[in-house]
Amino acid sequence: MSALLDSTAVAQYLADHPQFFEEHAALLGDVKLSSPLTGRAVSLQERQMEVMRAKYNALELRMAGLVRHAEENAAIANRFHGWTQQLLRTHDTAAMPAAVAEGLVEHFIVPQATLRLWNLAPQHEGSWYSAGVSDDARLFASSLRAPYCGPNRDFEAVRWLENADEVRSTVLLPLRAGGTAFGLLVLGSNDPERFGAAMATDFLVHIGETASTALAPLRA
Known part of the structure; x- marks a missing residue:
């Protein structure tokens, strides 16, 4: 069996058995992964925290963008409102x-x-x-x-x-x-x-x- 198939089989096994790490909790601290942020080896728990932080930061940036667009639209709407009021006051x-x-x-x-x-x-x-x-x-x-x-x-x-x-x-x-x-x-x-x-x-x-x-x- 090739290394690719072996890794695929392992990944599928873990997906099919979510209780695996509950039964083998010690592995969470023993398994070491390379961190793309620091380049050093980190535990599976630390790597998971890095992934969660990255997702959180991405969501935070997206939310900030949405808030900025909402504020810009609100400002334009207020200007539009002021302009239309001026037109309504023009009777000539x-x-x-x-x-x-x-x-x-x-x-x-x-x-x-x-x-x-x-x-x-x-x-x-x-x-x-x-x-x-x-x-x-x-x-x-x-x-x-x-x-x-x-x-x-x-x-x-x-x-x-x-x-x-x-x-x-x-x-x-x-x-x-x-x-x-x-x-x-x-x-x-x-x-x-x-x-x-x-x-x-x-x-x-x-x-x-x-x-x-x-x-x-x-x-x-």
Whole structure:
């Protein structure tokens, strides 16, 4: 019988007879194993404690990660709540675009934010939020099926920001009503890592949907 089969048979025997070490308790202290932590020989009991400590540390790290993510989500939810309250307090429809953009800067600590809208009611044409939107920008907004997060690739929409030359990463959120794009919300940062391609977009989707609902009354 090969050594592999012998070790397998021994392992199977111990698995099938859990009372073995109860009947031979002295072996727990006599069996020596090499510790991967210290490199020295340790008893079976000590090795078991090392394994348990490793599992405990792994669970502790995982729990710390879960707590951190929960705290981050709670902070984002509180900011979102503050922003939506600001929108609800804005009763003047013409003031809503500024409330949306300025609220994002205030509550989400975004360096820059702006937006542009089109197909608006006549009284809103000629406002700052309807100026300088090309057909290409409208087509681009219509093509976005999810928020864009990543580097600034010289997007036309980024040039709507006051300090566009400083923007290194950006978020582009299409604004839709009835499935049709009628605007584009732009966030910008001079930090290339602030808005990365790996960034979770759940809250960004909610921001886009909320902004769309708040701005829809401006449409024709």
